[in-house]
Amino acid sequence: MPVYEYQCEKCCHQFELKQSFEDDPIVTCPQCGNKAERVFSSVPIIFKGSGFYTTDSRQTGGKPPKPETKPDSAKHKPSG
Numbered sequence: 001m002p003v004y005e006y007q008c009e010k011c012c013h014q015f016e017l018k019q020s021f022e023d024d025p026i027v028t029c030p031q032c033g034n035k036a037e038r039v040f041s042s043v044p045i046i047f048k049g050s051g052f053y054t055t056d057s058r059q060t061g062g063k064p065p066k067p068e069t070k071p072d073s074a075k076h077k078p079s080g
Contacts, residue, residue: 002018006029006036011032013031
């Protein structure tokens with residue numbers, strides 16, 4: 001069963017409650033007894049494996065990219 005986070009509308013007390021998917025999301029605050037509503041928060045995303053970066057994607061056309069080359073003058077400098 002999932003654990004949900006709730007916050008009281010009156011006293012702002014936050015608490016967690018283990019509930020079934022079929023249960024209604026409206027509960028009462030354990031401190032003051034008023035209505036509490038479910039708090040929704042963002043979930044972190046973790047990217048694992050290949051395919052998430054532009055360098056990991058498939059090449060179009062079926063040919064691998066050519067390696068970056070430097071001009072010939074930068075490779076061989078005359079000594080002397």
